[in-house]
Amino acid sequence: MILLIFIASLFSLFYIKKKDIAPKLISGLVLAILLSLIVMIKQGDFFLWEYIWRYVPGAKGMRVTSRYALFLIFPLALVATLFISGKIIRIAKPLALFIGMMLIAEQINVSHSATFDRKANLAFLNNLPAPLSNVKHSMS
Numbered sequence: 610m611i612l613l614i615f616i617a618s619l620f621s622l623f624y625i626k627k628k629d630i631a632p633k634l635i636s637g638l639v640l641a642i643l644l645s646l647i648v649m650i651k652q653g654d655f656f657l658w659e660y661i662w663r664y665v666p667g668a669k670g671m672r673v674t675s676r677y678a679l680f681l682i683f684p685l686a687l688v689a690t691l692f693i694s695g696k697i698i699r700i701a702k703p704l705a706l707f708i709g710m711m712l713i714a715e716q717i718n719v720s721h722s723a724t725f726d727r728k729a730n731l732a733f734l735n736n737l738p739a740p741l742s743n744v745k746h747s748m749s
Contacts, residue, residue, distance in 0.1 A: 635688075645677070649677070
């Protein structure tokens with residue numbers, strides 16, 4: 610749902626005619642999020658994030674791309690809030706209420722998330738063979 614709001618906000622940028630600075634800042638935010646999402650798309654061997662790996666120190670680290678996607682949650686939530694409040698494009702109040710309720714409903718999680726079985730993992734660890742103690746290590 611939040612991605613759909615982002616797409617609607619992106620398309621609404623073409624219809625902003627105000628001279629105020631706020632719509633320009635909002636459009637900059639939406640376009641920055643769009644660019645960030647495009648850079649993270651991987652299609653076969655084509656991955657734009659490779660260019661960021663080359664020029665940004667630490668960007669090639671483990672799970673950096675997924676952590677950057679987690680960083681984008683706040684700006685996406687900000688865009689959704691601005692969209693629902695009518696700052697990006699005017700929408701009817703019943704539609705804004707419906708979208709808000711859908712955003713809340715999609716956060717409800719009824720699945721069992723604690724699937725760690727401690728007994729099974731301890732049994733697995735106890736069944737591992739002991740390390741060899743008579744192996745000589747070479748320094749070469």
